[in-house]
Amino acid sequence: MRLNGKIAIVTGGAQGMGRAISLRYAQEGASVVLADMNLQGAETVAEEIKGAGGKAIAVALDVRDQNQVQGMVDAAVEHFGGLDILVNNAGVGKIIPFLETTEADWNFMFDINCKGLLWCSQAAARQMIAQGRGGKIVNLASQAGRRGEALVLAYCASKACVISMNQSIALALAPHKINVNAIAPGIVDTPFWDEVDKQFAKLLNMEVGEPKRTFIQSIPLGRIEQPEDVTGAAVFLASSDADYITQQTFNVDGGNWPS
Numbered sequence: 001m002r003l004n005g006k007i008a009i010v011t012g013g014a015q016g017m018g019r020a021i022s023l024r025y026a027q028e029g030a031s032v033v034l035a036d037m038n039l040q041g042a043e044t045v046a047e048e049i050k051g052a053g054g055k056a057i058a059v060a061l062d063v064r065d066q067n068q069v070q071g072m073v074d075a076a077v078e079h080f081g082g083l084d085i086l087v088n089n090a091g092v093g094k095i096i097p098f099l100e101t102t103e104a105d106w107n108f109m110f111d112i113n114c115k116g117l118l119w120c121s122q123a124a125a126r127q128m129i130a131q132g133r134g135g136k137i138v139n140l141a142s143q144a145g146r147r148g149e150a151l152v153l154a155y156c157a158s159k160a161c162v163i164s165m166n167q168s169i170a171l172a173l174a175p176h177k178i179n180v181n182a183i184a185p186g187i188v189d190t191p192f193w194d195e196v197d198k199q200f201a202k203l204l205n206m207e208v209g210e211p212k213r214t215f216i217q218s219i220p221l222g223r224i225e226q227p228e229d230v231t232g233a234a235v236f237l238a239s240s241d242a243d244y245i246t247q248q249t250f251n252v253d254g255g256n257w258p259s
Contacts, residue, residue, distance in 0.1 A: 004029030012090035014041030016190035020227035026054035063116025095199035134177030170247035186253025220255035
C-alpha cells in the first residue's frame with residue numbers, strides 16, 4: 001500500500017473525482033478526511049471507506065470560508081494525528097458567452113477554484129511545516145487551463161490560475177520538503193460534466209447529450225474519462241515515488257491536449 005499510514009484531506013470528496021480519489025487513497029492505506037459542502041454525500045463516502053476496512057471522516061466545507069478550512073485541518077489532526085496530503089479537488093464551472101460574463105460569474109469561479117485553493121493550501125502547509133516531515137499537495141487543474149475557449153472564459157481563466165498557483169506554491173514550499181503538483185483532467189464522466197453538457201446544449205441549440213458525444217469523439221483514446229482514471233496519478237503524486245517532482249501539471253485526458 002503506497003500511502004500506508006498517511007493522512008489525507010480531499011476537498012470536494014462527496015462525488016466525482018474527489019470520491020474516486022478518496023476511495024483509492026483509503027485502499028492505499030491512507031486515513032481520509034472527506035471535505036465537502038454536501039456533508040451528507042461526504043458521510044456516505046466515508047461510510048463506504050469504513051465498510052471496506054479503511055479509516056475516514058467527513059467534514060462540512062465551503063472552501064471560501066477560512067474558518068471552515070482551518071476546521072477541516074484541525075479535524076484531520078484531532079482524529080488522525082496530523083496531515084500528510086492535501087488534494088484540492090473542489091471546483092465549479094459555468095458555460096457563459098464572453099459578452100454575457102458578469103462580475104458575479106467571475107467572482108463565483110475564482111473564489112472557489114482559486115481563492116479556495118489558496119486558503120486550503122495555506123492551512124494545510126502550516127500544519128505540515130509545524131510537523132516537520134514534509135508533505136504533498138495535489139491540485140486539480142483542467143485541460144481548460146491550457147487554452148482559452150469562447151464559451152468558457154472565466155472557467156478557463158480560473159484553471160489557468162490554478163496551474164500558475166501550483167507553480168508558485170511549489171516554489172514557496174520546496175524548502176519545507178512539501179511537493180506541490182497538479183493534474184489536468186479532460187472530459188470526465190461526472191455530474192459536473194452532465195451539467196456542462198446541458199449548458200452547452202442550451203447555448204449551441206443542441207439536444208442534451210450531443211455536446212458531450214461530440215467532445216468525446218475528439219479524444220484520441222476513444223472514450224470518455226472516468227473518475228477512476230485520475231486516481232493513479234493522484235496516488236503517485238501523493239506517494240514517496242514523487243519525492244523529487246514538484247511544480248508540475250500532468251495531463252490525464254486521454255491524449256486530448258498535447259502539452
